[in-house]
Amino acid sequence: MCGRYSFAPTPKQQAELPRPVSPTAAIVSARYNIAPTQRACVITDRQPATVQTMEWGLVPHWSKDGKNSGALINARAESLTEKPSFREAFQTRRCLVPADSFYEWKTLPGRQKAPYRIHATDGQLLFMAGIWDVWTQNGEEKTTFSIITTTPNREMSDIHNRMPVLLTTAEARERWLSEPDEALLHPAPDHYLTMYRVTAKLNATTYDAPAAHEREAEEWRLF
Numbered sequence: 001m002c003g004r005y006s007f008a009p010t011p012k013q014q015a016e017l018p019r020p021v022s023p024t025a026a027i028v029s030a031r032y033n034i035a036p037t038q039r040a041c042v043i044t045d046r047q048p049a050t051v052q053t054m055e056w057g058l059v060p061h062w063s064k065d066g067k068n069s070g071a072l073i074n075a076r077a078e079s080l081t082e083k084p085s086f087r088e089a090f091q092t093r094r095c096l097v098p099a100d101s102f103y104e105w106k107t108l109p110g111r112q113k114a115p116y117r118i119h120a121t122d123g124q125l126l127f128m129a130g131i132w133d134v135w136t137q138n139g140e141e142k143t144t145f146s147i148i149t150t151t152p153n154r155e156m157s158d159i160h161n162r163m164p165v166l167l168t169t170a171e172a173r174e175r176w177l178s179e180p181d182e183a184l185l186h187p188a189p190d191h192y193l194t195m196y197r198v199t200a201k202l203n204a205t206t207y208d209a210p211a212a213h214e215r216e217a218e219e220w221r222l223f
Contacts, residue, residue, distance in 0.1 A: 005102035032212040035205035036070035058146035077185035089131035129165040
């Protein structure tokens with residue numbers, strides 16, 4: 001599962017994004033704790049040279065009320081072609097979701113859960129594979145997206161049994177925006193990611209500050 005992530009790109013990481021940037025994309029406004037149903041940046045197959053914003057949490061175009069409950073923030077790679085909510089979007093509406101890192105909660109001794117920030121070892125921007133849709137009714141239009149998840153690589157297996165699909169090369173990203181290729185939906189290579197513990201303030205979806213990226217000391221126990 002991928003339930004929180006950040007998009008606070010450095011100048012070097014911003015250079016990895018396509019241009020021009022849509023006026024609605026808050027690229028200059030760093031986000032350190034993006035949560036379900038909030039708006040975030042995406043790059044779609046329809047406009048691959050533009051960064052735009054959509055709500056996180058897929059609302060299928062056939063939805064009756066168009067409400068974003070946050071139930072479809074993730075789409076499992078293994079069932080993209082089976083589930084009605086994802087099948088058509090996989091075929092015709094794919095996107096990239098840029099992030100500088102994502103968060104996952106690790107269960108510690110005593111059943112305490114602590115958030116960890118996970119980012120590319122080489123400092124590159126992350127591009128998560130996604131699908132998107134447009135819901136319209138009575139003149140109202142809502143664009144939403146979901147992040148595709150897969151089985152974990154070596155680093156992620158220590159913390160969770162799922163991870164976002166990361167398209168780690170320019171060629172993979174171009175292919176994803178060009179065709180619905182299931183062969184791209186695999187875990188990132190081992191050692192591609194690194195992680196460290198961060199503040200528990202991330203538990204609150206309202207928390208959004210640079211301190212979210214600061215390293216927290218690990219708690220060591222003898223037994």
